[in-house]
Amino acid sequence: MTAKPDSSNSSGGMADASGPAERVLSGIQPTGVLHIGNYFGAIKQHLEYQDRYAGEAFYFIADYHALTTVKDPEEMGRLVRGVALDYLALGLDPDKATFYRQSDLPEVCELTWILGCVTGVGLLDRAVAYKDKVRQGIAASVGLYIYPLLQAADILIVRSSLVPVGQDQAQHLEITRDIAGSFNAAYDCDLFPRPKTILNDAAVVPGMDGQKMSKSYDNTVPIFASEDEIAARVKRVKTSSTPLGEPIDPGTDIVYQLYRLFASQEDADAMSRAYRAGEMGYGASKGLLQAAMVSYFEPYRDRRHELEGDLDYVEDVLRQGAERAREEARLTLDLAREYVGLAARTTTGAAR
Ligand code: AMP
Numbered sequence: 556m557t558a559k560p561d562s563s564n565s566s567g568g569m570a571d572a573s574g575p576a577e578r579v580l581s582g583i584q585p586t587g588v589l590h591i592g593n594y595f596g597a598i599k600q601h602l603e604y605q606d607r608y609a610g611e612a613f614y615f616i617a618d619y620h621a622l623t624t625v626k627d628p629e630e631m632g633r634l635v636r637g638v639a640l641d642y643l644a645l646g647l648d649p650d651k652a653t654f655y656r657q658s659d660l661p662e663v664c665e666l667t668w669i670l671g672c673v674t675g676v677g678l679l680d681r682a683v684a685y686k687d688k689v690r691q692g693i694a695a696s697v698g699l700y701i702y703p704l705l706q707a708a709d710i711l712i713v714r715s716s717l718v719p720v721g722q723d724q725a726q727h728l729e730i731t732r733d734i735a736g737s738f739n740a741a742y743d744c745d746l747f748p749r750p751k752t753i754l755n756d757a758a759v760v761p762g763m764d765g766q767k768m769s770k771s772y773d774n775t776v777p778i779f780a781s782e783d784e785i786a787a788r789v790k791r792v793k794t795s796s797t798p799l800g801e802p803i804d805p806g807t808d809i810v811y812q813l814y815r816l817f818a819s820q821e822d823a824d825a826m827s828r829a830y831r832a833g834e835m836g837y838g839a840s841k842g843l844l845q846a847a848m849v850s851y852f853e854p855y856r857d858r859r860h861e862l863e864g865d866l867d868y869v870e871d872v873l874r875q876g877a878e879r880a881r882e883e884a885r886l887t888l889d890l891a892r893e894y895v896g897l898a899a900r901t902t903t904g905a906a907r
Pocket of ligand 1: 584592593594721755758761762
């Protein structure tokens with residue numbers, strides 16, 4: 556997978572993917588069980604970036620954001636824990652990446668307010684994700700409406716310069732750049748960088764029904780599904796009515812689209828050739844897909860089991876991540892307060 560800098564960013568430049576001064580940040584919403592669309596479309600890239608930007612990669616579990624849709628407190632706890640376990644099992648390394656819960660950084664809420672005071676209503680009115688979510692039936696709350704503002708605060712509070720996201724988040728990054736620019740212009744400063752979007756150009760992962768894999772469509776395969784669950788889900792993958800012995804077009808076949816994510820190039824080519832020659836039917840290809848899915852995540856599954864038995868460790872990672880992120884957040888917030896003319900903080904020991 557490769558990442559391309561978004562040349563449309565308003566600072567005009569291309570993201571410098573090698574500069575040591577860069578800081579990467581991305582949030583993960585705990586709104587469902589993470590699935591293989593999330594893995595190939597986001598998580599894999601986050602893990603690559605923790606190596607490339609070791610020490611300067613910030614990843615957080617966006618529980619404040621999830622409040623817009625998750626209304627059951629127990630479910631919230633379960634989902635946050637699930638994301639933490641998944642990321643740590645898949646290879647998130649707390650020595651390289653700062654990993655924290657968004658709500659452990661209450662400073663983002665204060666910055667959201669300060670930024671909200673330099674943000675025009677029209678900017679948020681143009682956010683298409685809000686309209687899409689309301690169309691999907693999510694309550695049109697103020698929280699959902701100002702979601703991009705909170706997102707801007709998440710990014711700007713650690714003054715992150717690179718934000719790897721999927722295409723669905725590209726507009727929110729434009730909004731963040733606008734907000735950063737508005738603050739800097741209003742207070743004649745350069746406190747906030749204009750963060751660059753790093754678009755993940757991984758293909759959209761199809762779900763079992765061929766639509767984009769998404770929890771909203773109930774067509775996902777969870778990363779840590781059990782073998783039986785994987786078998787049941789693969790069985791449900793939609794296929795054409797091509798009779799056995801007839802050629803199958805791999806270009807339109809969902810089994811093949813999924814298989815090539817997990818298989819080596821050689822194995823994927825072999826399936827493609829056998830399909831075209833009419834030598835492979837769906838029973839055989841689904842068997843290969845199932846085996847490939849199980850073995851791909853096998854090593855991570857063991858690690859996840861271990862972590863499930865050591866939730867104190869998981870909690871420690873998140874707590875230490877929050878401490879590190881809060882140092883940055885307090886520094887930024889103190890500067891922002893000073894620029895806008897709020898009194899120096901008297902209630903916390905903000906280090907400056
Ligand atoms: P979501 O929780 O659905 O907003 O997904 C979070 C991120 O995961 C997105 O911004 C994408 O980068 C990635 N993602 C989710 N579903 C898919 C998919 N079916 N194919 C590729 N990437 C996906």
